[in-house]
Amino acid sequence: MPLDDRRHLTVSELNALVSSLVEENFPEVRVLGEVSNLKRHTSGHVYFTLKDAGAQLRAVLFRSDAERAALPLEDGMLVIAEGRVTVYEAYGQYQIVVRSLERAGVGALELAFRLLKERLEKEGLFDSECKKPLPSYPFRIAVVTSPTGAAVRDIVSTLRRRWPPAEILLFPIAVQGGQAAPDIVRALSLLPSVAELDLIILGRGGGSVEDLWAFNEEAVARAIYACPLPVVSAVGHETDFTIADFVADVRAATPTMAAEIAVPRLDDVVLRLDEVERRLVQFAEVGLELRRRRLLELVRSYALGRVRGRLEGAMQAVDYAAEKLRRSIDAVMAAEGNRLNQTVAHLEGFDAAKILSRGYVVCSDARTGGVIRSAGAALEARDVRLAFADGRVSAEVKERFDGK
Amino acid sequence: MASKKARFEESMKRLEEIVRELEGKDLSLEESIAKFEEGVKLGKVCRELLEKAEARIKVLVEDDNGRLEEREARDDIER
Numbered sequence: 001m002p003l004d005d006r007r008h009l010t011v012s013e014l015n016a017l018v019s020s021l022v023e024e025n026f027p028e029v030r031v032l033g034e035v036s037n038l039k040r041h042t043s044g045h046v047y048f049t050l051k052d053a054g055a056q057l058r059a060v061l062f063r064s065d066a067e068r069a070a071l072p073l074e075d076g077m078l079v080i081a082e083g084r085v086t087v088y089e090a091y092g093q094y095q096i097v098v099r100s101l102e103r104a105g106v107g108a109l110e111l112a113f114r115l116l117k118e119r120l121e122k123e124g125l126f127d128s129e130c131k132k133p134l135p136s137y138p139f140r141i142a143v144v145t146s147p148t149g150a151a152v153r154d155i156v157s158t159l160r161r162r163w164p165p166a167e168i169l170l171f172p173i174a175v176q177g178g179q180a181a182p183d184i185v186r187a188l189s190l191l192p193s194v195a196e197l198d199l200i201i202l203g204r205g206g207g208s209v210e211d212l213w214a215f216n217e218e219a220v221a222r223a224i225y226a227c228p229l230p231v232v233s234a235v236g237h238e239t240d241f242t243i244a245d246f247v248a249d250v251r252a253a254t255p256t257m258a259a260e261i262a263v264p265r266l267d268d269v270v271l272r273l274d275e276v277e278r279r280l281v282q283f284a285e286v287g288l289e290l291r292r293r294r295l296l297e298l299v300r301s302y303a304l305g306r307v308r309g310r311l312e313g314a315m316q317a318v319d320y321a322a323e324k325l326r327r328s329i330d331a332v333m334a335a336e337g338n339r340l341n342q343t344v345a346h347l348e349g350f351d352a353a354k355i356l357s358r359g360y361v362v363c364s365d366a367r368t369g370g371v372i373r374s375a376g377a378a379l380e381a382r383d384v385r386l387a388f389a390d391g392r393v394s395a396e397v398k399e400r401f402d403g404k
Numbered sequence: 405m406a407s408k409k410a411r412f413e414e415s416m417k418r419l420e421e422i423v424r425e426l427e428g429k430d431l432s433l434e435e436s437i438a439k440f441e442e443g444v445k446l447g448k449v450c451r452e453l454l455e456k457a458e459a460r461i462k463v464l465v466e467d468d469n470g471r472l473e474e475r476e477a478r479d480d481i482e483r
Contacts, residue, residue: 136413137413137416139409139412140407140408142464147463165453165454165456167460167462169461169462169463170462170464170477171472190466190472191464191472196407270454272416273447273450273454277419277444277447279427280419280426280440280444280447283427283436284440
């Protein structure tokens, strides 16, 4: 038999070596995992895979132990398996030969939860500086949850009721069992490619600790952390806290509350818009009227032609601007109807010439030129000028006849 | 074109800015009117964005290439 120069092992030798190393080092282990690929062989042996979000382990339960095990194994069940690790040398695969099994109690899950939480916290996944702010006005919202059940109904109906402008994009996933964690991870990795998506709501309704377990998986936590879009989590009820809740940008106590946190109320937004527009229009009214009055006063108070000419020019500029304003309001807000037309009417009311043509008169002191605003001042001035729409006359104030 | 969210946020922000400027600064008449006109237009943009939407629901379905497709949903999710 020709031998290579280099020293080598046969495959059998290597596997035997590995086998002895493994068996010496792991004669007794307890491992927490989810049962999957469960197969009961006719021989009575039971084969399955133990897994968590990131890894798998082959497991075998021999007939004698299977018969003793009080636990009816099912796919998806979280268990703690106790046994030894062996190598199946013929295939070069290692496995756990399970001697006994217990259903992972709340205690075991709590321990796993606490350890993962501490680790991720130390790593900085929960840091508040990493939290993305939620958009004030999201128009495209992805809802990642089971397409059946109360959670999706609560979220969708709340979103629709509060904020109809939003489009809701449902990403259906399994929210419990072995498929849940990979589904969530997949959703969070695909969603950022959806056009113009503003926000993600991830959640499910209440359930047992085991039911909510996918939301405590490390892979889910990392997917939320890596997601460039803001994520609102809503898992279970008020009292349920999952790892997903700690990593999410905002944690909501319930699915309904997630929707309430995610969107504003349309009524509030419309109110805010109304208020800003009201101030805008009010400015147009008050601001322009103020300028007009100031100029009108100046025109009336100076008799000098040159200055007056300039002021009249300014007056014309105001008139021109008002006209332009009126036109722009008409053009831009034609569809808006009433509200602004009323404003336009209002603005027209401030047109000095129109005021005068309605029968009002501007009375000014003949000597000082100042506008007279009271009967007392008119009596004091005696010599006054009256400006009508079509021209001006001088007049003398004789007496008060209102008895004051 | 920017997303609806971006357009709405931007328009609302600018509109509020304009009102503050009009109320706070002593702007020339021409400037005031230009700003007023801009404000009116921004308000209209905001209202249109709020009104055009109709609370649609779509379902995201993954196609063979791992891309997400938006499909109109049956309208019974709420029930």
